[in-house]
Amino acid sequence: MxxxxxxxxxxxxxxxxxxxxxxxxxxxxxxxxxxxxxxxxxxxNSAARALVTRRSQTLGVVSFASTLYGPASMLDGIEQAARSAGYFVSVASLRSLDARSVQEAVDRLRDQGVEGVAVIAPQISAVGAVARLSSSVPVVAVGSGSRSRVPMVAVDNLTGATAATRHLLDLGHGTVHHVAGPAGWLETQDRLDGWRRTLEEAGAPVPQVYSGDWSARSGYEAGLRIAADPEVTAVFCANDHMALGLLRALHEAGRPVPGEISVIGFDDIPESAYFTPPLTTVRQDFGELGRRALELLVEEVAGVGHARSHVLVAPEMVLRRSTGPARGLA
Amino acid sequence: MxxxxxxxxxxxxxxxxxxxxxxxxxxxxxxxxxxxxxxxxxxxNSAARALVTRRSQTLGVVSFASTLYGPASMLDGIEQAARSAGYFVSVASLRSLDARSVQEAVDRLRDQGVEGVAVIAPQISAVGAVARLSSSVPVVAVGSGSRSRVPMVAVDNLTGATAATRHLLDLGHGTVHHVAGPAGWLETQDRLDGWRRTLEEAGAPVPQVYSGDWSARSGYEAGLRIAADPEVTAVFCANDHMALGLLRALHEAGRPVPGEISVIGFDDIPESAYFTPPLTTVRQDFGELGRRALELLVEEVAGVGHARSHVLVAPEMVLRRSTGPARGLA
DNA sequence: GCTTGCCATGTGAACGCAAACAATTACACT
DNA sequence: AGTGTAATTGTTTGCGTTCACATGGCAAGC
Known part of the structure; x- marks a missing residue:
């Protein structure tokens, strides 16, 4: 200089x-x-500037399962928004979701001097851990369910699950089965709640829940059991990947979709439209989620009050060919 | 202190x-x-330390299309490896792949003081741009084709494409059609070359190439035209997503796979095993790619010579049910 | 007992920048 | 011309580290 x-x-x-x-x-x-x-x-020299201003112009992102479409898209959205806001983005990805790992990741980022942290770690324990240490640095959660103590941005899983279940009920199905995500995830819980509540309100029986881990493989495994159950006519899968596995299992078992069984997913990944059959699903705009979260984080960093700490983005149902009227109603 | x-x-x-x-x-x-x-x-205080040591302990990643499985996985692998090597990771994602954007992203990272940059930007123009400015900071390319002037780590696309094509030929197909990726991508070029060369060496006719943009949609569109062509009995898709779209189009057109047409993909995304039918494909381990690339970058940063500047990782064929013998040979 | 040399610690700078404050200049208005 | 105010520029200081060097101590060797 x-x-x-x-x-x-x-x-x-x-x-x-x-x-x-x-x-x-x-x-x-x-x-x-x-x-x-x-x-x-x-x-x-950014280091010198950071030293004297005590501002690193850097925001941290803690991400989990970042190879999945959802987290990857959120990260992408975050990065975009961060750049427009003039921030750099530093990533720390988690291998496991226990509180210690999260703690460690956030510490790591803090040591680096980030001014705020966005957490893509939609597990209940993670959010708890984050809340506890959010004292030193502003934190927002992205894509998590609704029970977080830190500010967050998420899709309205409850509404989405309700819409999905409602849709199948309206098609004349006596009840709707559910393939849930793994326990401990906020999304899992909210989608489960929305599904259950809708069934109860409609006076429909609430069948046993199948559980997966978001992967197509786990959907396939649930599908094998579902295919063997002649009672099932409609299934709501907590995400599209599991729906893909389910579709596969149903196909192998000779159970036509939507002829005998209707299937609805959640997420609307870009591939869903090309499944066999194309998947009816509930779209969440992950990129938008990331962007909104980052805006919130920037406000926090700037010290603006937490006026709108909890942002829920409305999901949108996408009708395709994997759902149809119940048997005998066609 | x-x-x-x-x-x-x-x-x-x-x-x-x-x-x-x-x-x-x-x-x-x-x-x-x-x-x-x-x-x-x-x-x-890391800023103070960086100021005096002139080392930021930070590596940059320029990534493109980071919502796709491949790039996301590479990023993940990079982050993992960076952490074990004691580095932070800063991301800059690209919206478009022109030289200017890449230039801008690398500049951005450099201004932040990164000690090295890994570029997940598998387009020819991007690599060129990167090579030009690699003077100031060490750079490695990840997952790109083989023609880069900067050190790089990639899967051996040529070998993979050859294996895929060979496989279909060995099954008795007279020739193999190809749905290529978008022009300008290094992967596109290498897979195309491998395919064409294999056909030529086998004395098989080299049919017209279909072109997509990696998306399932584009695979579907190519599939529409392929389904209408009675000559086609085997197709090599440059990635799994396009193969999914192709499968969908073939199914709609009533052309059974692999009964009438065999399909092979590339990548082996986790969903491929659950396509209808499960997809035979060529696996590339993206995470490993990212890790290897980062190791290389760390060496560069440390000033170790470029002994092994070009690392090619061997892909592996995964046989599933979307490929079978040519008609009349079953 | 007195050098020689290694250990253990302290002192003063310097890294490159922005903040606080000081100084100078320009300009308008009396 | 004289005063005041705002615009423009300069000077000094310190951010929290590490680096280069200086210092004191203690053991071994003669």
Missing amino acids: ADVAKLAGVSHQTVSRVLNGAPHVRPGTRDKVLAAIRELDYRP | ADVAKLAGVSHQTVSRVLNGAPHVRPGTRDKVLAAIRELDYRP
């Missing part, structure tokens, strides 16, 4: 002012400085 | 020595310092 100042014939402070867009710099002076900067290909 | 020094009754320099594991610190002294650190919950 001293070199730039010398070349431009001003003090380093004036260079600093130009760099930071401070007022009261004469245009001519600014131009000289700018020219010198270009001439020397000068780059401000 | 001064507080810690005072509490421990030593100088700040001794605290620094303890922190950095420097030799010549008496165990008793070390313990006192450690105790003081714990007592005060002291955290070293």
